[in-house]
Amino acid sequence: MTPNSDPTVQPVPASVVRQVDAADTTLHNPRRAVLSLGSNLGNRLEALQSAVDALADTPGLRVKAVSPVYETEPWGVEPGSQPSYFNAVVVVKTTLPPGSLLERGHAIEEALERVRDERWGPRPIDVDIVAYQDVVSDDPELTLPHPRAHERAFVLVPWHDIEPGAEVPGRGSLGALLESVGRAGVTPRPDLELSLPA
Ligand SMILES: Nc1ncnc2c1ncn2[C@@H]1O[C@H](COP(=O)(O)OP(=O)(O)OP(=O)(O)O)[C@@H](O)[C@H]1O
Ligand SMILES: Nc1nc2c(c(=O)[nH]1)N=C(CO)CN2
Numbered sequence: 656m657t658p659n660s661d662p663t664v665q666p667v668p669a670s671v672v673r674q675v676d677a678a679d680t681t682l683h684n685p686r687r688a689v690l691s692l693g694s695n696l697g698n699r700l701e702a703l704q705s706a707v708d709a710l711a712d713t714p715g716l717r718v719k720a721v722s723p724v725y726e727t728e729p730w731g732v733e734p735g736s737q738p739s740y741f742n743a744v745v746v747v748k749t750t751l752p753p754g755s756l757l758e759r760g761h762a763i764e765e766a767l768e769r770v771r772d773e774r775w776g777p778r779p780i781d782v783d784i785v786a787y788q789d790v791v792s793d794d795p796e797l798t799l800p801h802p803r804a805h806e807r808a809f810v811l812v813p814w815h816d817i818e819p820g821a822e823v824p825g826r827g828s829l830g831a832l833l834e835s836v837g838r839a840g841v842t843p844r845p846d847l848e849l850s851l852p853a
Pocket of ligand 1: 782798801
């Protein structure tokens with residue numbers, strides 16, 4: 656099955672895939688990074704938007720593209736044990752090295768009152784680094800690409816919307832990964848939209 660051939664999946668209108676194509680003249684030699692945002696506690700859309708806004712306010716970072724919003728079944732936990740997530744993916748260009756980008760993600764999580772307790776527990780916001788350039792690293796503090804991104808439809812589907820030709824470094828193309836992972840449990844929410852700060 657090709658990624659878009661599932662008749663139960665509504666196509667995402669091009670207008671909801673928000674992109675900035677203008678050349679970025681303000682960052683010197685920026686790197687490309689892909690971030691996954693997830694929320695399943697509180698006002699989920701507001702939390703995703705706050706995270707996008709905080710990323711956009713980060714010195715040395717430009718948000719280049721923000722995916723559509725998806726409502727997704729919690730992955731990795733007992734079905735029905737947690738509220739559904741809202742998920743989105745953001746592509747950024749940044750002069751921050753990977754460790755500083757991770758710290759920035761953690762600071763955004765703390766500002767949005769994420770408490771780290773149980774693994775895969777419900778949270779108001781989660782900011783994961785899915786990929787940083789083509790870097791491959793098995794450092795547990797920052798594993799690149801994210802060690803589970805290639806098996807998570809809630810990451811692959813929104814990322815594919817904004818970068819259909821992208822690859823998970825060392826794992827293959829988004830198209831091929833989506834063919835094997837499928838899109839089950841990942842529902843488009845075209846009624847919701849994240850805005851890309853100017
Ligand atoms: N690519 C990565 N992105 C974010 N955190 C990472 C990454 N690789 C390793 N980590 C480490 O994982 C630790 C736990 O992260 P977190 O609490 O966000 O996990 P989780 O979101 O519950 O689960 P998962 O890692 O499966 O998404 C972080 O403190 C961080 O040091
Ligand atoms: N649907 C969904 N499930 C998850 C998510 C997430 O963002 N969306 N994040 C997790 C830990 O990062 C664990 N499970």
